[in-house]
Amino acid sequence: MGVFQGEVTALPPDKSISHRAALIGALSEGVTEITNFSAGYDNQSTLGVLRDAGISVVQEEVDGAYGCRIRKVVIRSTGLWSFAEPGKPLMCNNSGSTMRMVAGILAAQPFRSELVGDSSLMKRPMKRVADPLRLMGAGIELSPSGTAPVRISGTRDLRPIEYRLPVPSAQVKSLVAFAALHADGESRIIESIRSRDHTELMLGLDTIDQPDGGRVILIPGRKSVPARPFHIPADPSAACFLVALGLLGGGSEIMIRDVCLNPTRVEFIAVLTGAGAHIVLENRRVIGGEPIGDILVRSTPDLKPLVISDKAVIAGVIDELPMLSVLSAFATGAFEVHNAEELRTKESDRINAVVFNLERLGFDCEQYPDGFRVIKRRCRPTGPVSVECFDDHRIAMSFAVAASATGEAIELSQSEVVGVSFPDFFGIIDLLKS
Numbered sequence: 001m002g003v004f005q006g007e008v009t010a011l012p013p014d015k016s017i018s019h020r021a022a023l024i025g026a027l028s029e030g031v032t033e034i035t036n037f038s039a040g041y042d043n044q045s046t047l048g049v050l051r052d053a054g055i056s057v058v059q060e061e062v063d064g065a066y067g068c069r070i071r072k073v074v075i076r077s078t079g080l081w082s083f084a085e086p087g088k089p090l091m092c093n094n095s096g097s098t099m100r101m102v103a104g105i106l107a108a109q110p111f112r113s114e115l116v117g118d119s120s121l122m123k124r125p126m127k128r129v130a131d132p133l134r135l136m137g138a139g140i141e142l143s144p145s146g147t148a149p150v151r152i153s154g155t156r157d158l159r160p161i162e163y164r165l166p167v168p169s170a171q172v173k174s175l176v177a178f179a180a181l182h183a184d185g186e187s188r189i190i191e192s193i194r195s196r197d198h199t200e201l202m203l204g205l206d207t208i209d210q211p212d213g214g215r216v217i218l219i220p221g222r223k224s225v226p227a228r229p230f231h232i233p234a235d236p237s238a239a240c241f242l243v244a245l246g247l248l249g250g251g252s253e254i255m256i257r258d259v260c261l262n263p264t265r266v267e268f269i270a271v272l273t274g275a276g277a278h279i280v281l282e283n284r285r286v287i288g289g290e291p292i293g294d295i296l297v298r299s300t301p302d303l304k305p306l307v308i309s310d311k312a313v314i315a316g317v318i319d320e321l322p323m324l325s326v327l328s329a330f331a332t333g334a335f336e337v338h339n340a341e342e343l344r345t346k347e348s349d350r351i352n353a354v355v356f357n358l359e360r361l362g363f364d365c366e367q368y369p370d371g372f373r374v375i376k377r378r379c380r381p382t383g384p385v386s387v388e389c390f391d392d393h394r395i396a397m398s399f400a401v402a403a404s405a406t407g408e409a410i411e412l413s414q415s416e417v418v419g420v421s422f423p424d425f426f427g428i429i430d431l432l433k434s
Ligand code: S3P
Pocket: 015, 016, 017, 019, 097, 168, 169, 170, 171, 172, 174, 196, 318, 319
């Protein structure tokens, strides 16, 4: 069993906030300086798409905290309509956030554009993108299966919208908000289950909390966005992998610095502490509107099995579910999740991907349309097991954590895919090994 000790000061910058900082920079009037921008492939895809759509994006390395070199991005824009007709399809690679959120902006630009991605992204649902944008007056064409390529006939005359989100999705909320900034009047987005709220915070949008726990977001139309600097905190979804490593690796203690602790992102910590995990949040403060702090995790041999079915909790741990399920399976032999059909629409069908690999590793599992159950570990493999990563960074990292922490012979079908969100994942795990 691996023992992991030390302090992590160079966790990847948050993927969701990095995307939004770049996109909001492109919509703002003036010069937007973003420090600690993510080097992950997904965020680099957003910068590539912005450049190909006529926005000035300059990236350089500068000195950051703890003596680390960090990425600074400078975006120059004249405001809401500063995009230019791209001469080619815009390549979003593996990034659903790029494709969906950029679609909201391009729907408001008076030209045609087309968004494409890699084989994983070309299978993901885009009807949720097309529906609200069509209601606002943009022309959107998808493939017959409701997937990319997303072909957009944009218009300067978008109508304001009152839109109730059909799925709890921060990407859809954000694309509607970005489109609505261009509309001729105030728009309202209603979410009955809260999703991550970085777009609202970063744009300073007014919100109204609803008695049922939901929220209404108000977006003023055609109001210019003044440029402001952004500093990106460390990614809590990346921290989750190191938290699991610390919990599973006997005798481990890991301190993770300067992590975004936005309540819409750290539900996984509440779920884990509820199961007895030794996790402490320290040094809490607010920077640029986002709560930040350090996460201290100690190995927890007596973790209880995780059972997750509350819809609000599911929305709060949607990206962490692969790691939570693999952690619970290896630590306790059991796991259960329901109401999580959205997991089937991620970079891979994550219900199928986790169950497929756990079964290879000797766990008995049951799959449902909206979740799965790990019943028990029937047997331990006698030789090395190859885990199928399905082009999905979070599947690769979840099983890599299990392999490192338990010492079991698990090989990944793809390792480079971790670069989508956590390029130095293996390097950081090596540094923590004691
Ligand atoms: C994201 C929202 C979530 C999440 C994704 C990032 C975002 O997707 O899974 O990794 O940055 O808004 P959905 O909006 O599809 O739930």
